Amino acid sequence: MEQNFNLIYQTSFENNSFLELQKYCTNLISKEPNKLFNSMNFSSISENILLTIIQSDNLQISEIQIWDHVLKWGIAQNPDLPSDFTDYSQDDFNNLKNTLQRFIPFIKFHDLTSKEFLEKVFPYEKIFPEDFYKELLKDFLSLLDPNSKRSDKSKSNITKEIKRTVDSKIITHQHVELILKWIDRLEITDKLISLCEFRLLFRASRDRHSRDKFHQICNNQSHTVTIVKVKDSNEILGGYNPLEWESSESYGDLVATKDSFIFSFDCDKIENHILSRVKDEKKAIYNSQWYGPSFGIGDLEIWAHNGSSYCRRSKQSCYEKPIRKTENDFTIEECEVFKIVRN
Template identity: 55%
Template sequence: MVDNKLLPKLSQNFLEILEDEEYYDITIEVGNDPNVKIFRAHMVILNYRSSYLRRILSTNKKKNDGTLTCIKLPNISPEIFHIILRYIYSGKLFFEEYDIPYIIKILTTANELGLQELTPFIETLLIESQKDSIDQYFDLIYQLSFENNSFLELQKYCNDIISKEPNKIFNSPRFSSISEKLLVTIIQNDNLQMNEVQVWKHVVDWGLAQNPELSSDPKNWSKEDFNTLKNTLQQCIPFIRFHNLTSKEFSDSVLPYRKILSKELYENLLNDFLDNNYKPVKKSKPRIIEKRIDSKIITFQHTVLISKWIDRLEFTDNIKNLYEFKLLYRCGLNVRGRFHEICDNQPGTVIIVKLKGSNEILGGYNPIEWKNISKYSPTKDSFIFSFKNKDNIENHILSRINEEEKAIYNGNNGPSFGDTDLRIFYSEGNLNNFGIKCIKKSYEKPIIVEMHDIEEYEVFKIM
């Protein structure tokens, strides 16, 4: 049995064969003018290393008159082919030398040349070793994976990411350049963790980007303008789940574009949103997101972001642990005073607060247990947060603990964080004195100004 320690020498010898100017029997013209390069190689090696080149060589038999066989590869970059050819001979590739776009070019070329062992290797490399870098070029990788069904591992990986974090592609600066086929694939996904009105808005934005001559305000559009957008989005509209919108969402976000909908669809939707007793002819099924969390305040998207914060990740990072949010307690107008009874001695909880008469959400994460002892409890892992608008998770404030000794206050009312950084208060039997105080003292930054009335709050156990 040959020791693997001997293989580097074999690899080096094959590279020397490639670089030798005496024994080659084939030339390969790679690229297009003005970027063309001629490579010398050996038919026997190419024949056994590349299924694509084997097919080409089978139609270019070696001539008996001593003339060299010559093949052309005009659609391949000479720089990339140089790397691939050295790999064909040596079995070596040093990916740490290249950035993600360059690795993608190597991957597509390896696949085109039929290097069956290299293609899945690069896919695995991207998924397992380049996760941090992938985010920057996620839209490019996602589009690549769907343009070629050879990249099934990348396709599966990207599908999983998109389901959980659709903003990775919707908020990409290159979103408007993705293909119609890819956009349809995304919005068909039953597991897409995004409210339907946001899906619709992104689809409209994509359609407008394909037609830059259209103004952003449909009030000023002509019949031709509406027909232009209608034709652009004709493959996408059937996969928008309009029946899952609220009446207000339909009125605000769909009605202005009603002329791009078919007459049948528009009348069906109008009846659905105006008549509570109306049963639509064909009602779209809801996305799975709507059943994933028992909350009147937050959506699955909020839980994804809070899960990242628990793991000390940033907004744009890939999620590591998608925690389950199990509802322990919901406190509204008619249910007060049972927080400690239900939530004490439960480590790892998230508090979510809905402000009265506002679209803002506040909250906090307590990794340790709540106690009814009127004392502070220390921890370095707690944090508080706010969302300016519950429908836009990007507009948020995250504030981590500065003064660990005062991270959690175990008062006899509701949950409290810090000295007065986020403190819920009320008096027993007094329904009008139910509010929240937020004055920065123990945490990094203020999450809202001063004092507010509360509509309700929820407590979740993190599983």
């Protein structure tokens, strides 16, 4: 079993009839992680499973060993890399960086000794986000004893695991993590510090492409994220509203908050995103029975009074910057609204 532990563990996730096997393997990994890390097929483990494993607080293995295994896994995903990292080209480092970018925020590098950092992390400087690496280097250079570690006061906050799946036809868990960091005003390389869930409230393809249906389901719901897939494009648009949605009896009411923002993603590359925070706090959210979820004055309007949807800029714009390259109306392929539930 030990020689094929990786295969057995992955198989346990493929069918609900293997729940007992999955439970056994998960418990075994926490107590004896080397059964997985030393298995013959470790390099073929899926990215999501490995991410889940390294985030376990009960993993009985040192942080430098976790980094060693993650690095080994990343190198194995790029078989064309030279055997000696000193022969890596810039493209080689970029390929490894792309492979490991989701793992880096979950490695507790501050738990390493300065000697471990120098030998195991420093040679791979080019795979880290620049600002993140500079902070690490600065902290480790301040240590005089090569076997010492940073003080607990200076360590980063430890992430509490958020729900690892999202019920969406538009976004992935990676989008969720980034949006939650924006809500908490964290840097991309920071770790999330709260346990939460993206709970689906409204889906246009299920509930109907209708502002009336949106209000019926989402009114009186606060802390929501609206996600829109633009038809015939790679665009994903969205916005965060910490306030409750309402159907104003008048033509519409602008309501104030300093915490809302709008954003856009490229479907193919999550790193191609735009974040635009509210700048005119008194006009952050537009509540109207004649509009779907709307932000500012034309900054992002879904199912406006004439049925159109658009992002437009003017002197009245209430958010920092445009999230689209065009002001043309767009057609909605799918729209989802999620409620953020903090546990």
